[in-house]
Amino acid sequence: MTYQETIEWMFNQLPMYQTQGASAFKKDLTNTLLLAKHLNNPENGFKSVHVAGTNGKGSVSNMLASILQEAGYKVGLYTSPHLKDFRERIKINGEDISKEFVMDFMDKNKRFFEASQLSFFEMTVGLAFDYFTKEKVDVAIVETGMGGRLDSTNIVTPLVSVITNIGFDHTQFLGNTLEKIAFEKAGIIKNNVPVVIGEYTPETKAVFETKAKEMQSDITFASDVNFPVYESDLTGDYQKQNRKTVLATINVLKHYFDITEEALVNGLLNVVKNTGFMGRWQVIHQNPTAVCDTAHNSHGLKIVLNQIAQQKFKDLRIVFGVVNDKDLTEILPLMPKNAIYYFCKPNVMRGLDEKNLQEKFLGYDLKGGVYYSVADAYENALADADENDFVYVGGSTFVVAEIL
Numbered sequence: 001m002t003y004q005e006t007i008e009w010m011f012n013q014l015p016m017y018q019t020q021g022a023s024a025f026k027k028d029l030t031n032t033l034l035l036a037k038h039l040n041n042p043e044n045g046f047k048s049v050h051v052a053g054t055n056g057k058g059s060v061s062n063m064l065a066s067i068l069q070e071a072g073y074k075v076g077l078y079t080s081p082h083l084k085d086f087r088e089r090i091k092i093n094g095e096d097i098s099k100e101f102v103m104d105f106m107d108k109n110k111r112f113f114e115a116s117q118l119s120f121f122e123m124t125v126g127l128a129f130d131y132f133t134k135e136k137v138d139v140a141i142v143e144t145g146m147g148g149r150l151d152s153t154n155i156v157t158p159l160v161s162v163i164t165n166i167g168f169d170h171t172q173f174l175g176n177t178l179e180k181i182a183f184e185k186a187g188i189i190k191n192n193v194p195v196v197i198g199e200y201t202p203e204t205k206a207v208f209e210t211k212a213k214e215m216q217s218d219i220t221f222a223s224d225v226n227f228p229v230y231e232s233d234l235t236g237d238y239q240k241q242n243r244k245t246v247l248a249t250i251n252v253l254k255h256y257f258d259i260t261e262e263a264l265v266n267g268l269l270n271v272v273k274n275t276g277f278m279g280r281w282q283v284i285h286q287n288p289t290a291v292c293d294t295a296h297n298s299h300g301l302k303i304v305l306n307q308i309a310q311q312k313f314k315d316l317r318i319v320f321g322v323v324n325d326k327d328l329t330e331i332l333p334l335m336p337k338n339a340i341y342y343f344c345k346p347n348v349m350r351g352l353d354e355k356n357l358q359e360k361f362l363g364y365d366l367k368g369g370v371y372y373s374v375a376d377a378y379e380n381a382l383a384d385a386d387e388n389d390f391v392y393v394g395g396s397t398f399v400v401a402e403i404l
Helices: 003-013 030-038 057-070 099-116 120-134 178-188 202-214 239-253 261-269 271-275 298-309 354-362 374-384 397-403
Strands: 048-052 075-078 090-092 139-143 160-163 195-197 219-221 282-285 289-292 316-320 340-343 368-370 390-394
Touching: 003 099, 003 120, 030 099, 030 120, 048 057, 048 178, 057 075, 057 139, 057 239, 057 261, 057 271, 075 120, 090 120, 099 120, 120 139, 160 178, 160 239, 178 202, 195 202, 195 239, 202 219, 219 239, 239 261, 261 271, 289 374, 298 390, 316 374, 316 397, 340 354, 340 374, 354 368, 374 390, 374 397, 390 397
Parallel strands: 048 139, 048 160, 075 139, 160 195, 195 219, 289 390, 316 340, 316 390, 340 368
Antiparallel strands: 075 090, 282 289
């Protein structure tokens, strides 16, 4: 198969949460363990940092990778979802995995994948771990897909586990209380492996402390630690807490790696250059200013919308689209009433119809027009705007992907 055929086979033939939703969710790690055995347990072939959380895990993962790269190490980075190309999910020192490696891996293992009915995510984790082992990375930053306890990545035994925060997202899988969601994320805490918690609430703190005690793991609550303030090229307001989480994690990693102050400073200043990270408070147009951000739940959107409110502008124009299993009741009360909305549907199977979205927003007195593609909505927002307006594009990773 060509690269394009390989990717299409992966996307179309196998269950995948990103396009299918609930039907792709697996209840245990049986398949992943079967896959690991088939691949000769590549998860044991490299040192790792395991990152979970409702929001911020992509930012934290990329910042950690950037710092370790600046420190001179060969750094694997596994994240999801991708924005433009599947290969973004698996990188070494900012370089995407090669098309040839993806094709060879899938070709070699396709029969096993089909016989075992592996999901898209399970296969991709196998691919990443196999690649990192064969390429002999010094360390890999491994981001969970969803949850933690049952996530396919949860076969690694890392140097440190990181949980950024807990908010309401994927509640149909992870539970409908903060305690239940925290329990799933805390599933990445391993025996005698230190854990860093980014943010907590009284409900989640107790869950983390209980699990850490059970696992005899040292626990650090990053938000309780006073760190120096470092600048970063990731300028979203929510990055302030993510940076604290990163600094607490680096303190643990200094026991294993030589990380100088210079590497730390340069790593935080050059995340985008070092890792190719996109879609977090990213300025995509000037005069008018247009910013896109992948925040897609109330926890993340609240911070982004507060940052928008602090900008100077004449009119606020919001290009917005979501997936159809998104709980809008948490999001709609946050959306600014003074904005002009451009409703659109991301071009994925799970995209919510733009007219349905408009209807739901109208119920909260949020008004705007309907557009038949994300690009059309964005182009119209720019065309309608004068140079003093502010255009925000968001609601879903898929919406952002279509305009980058």
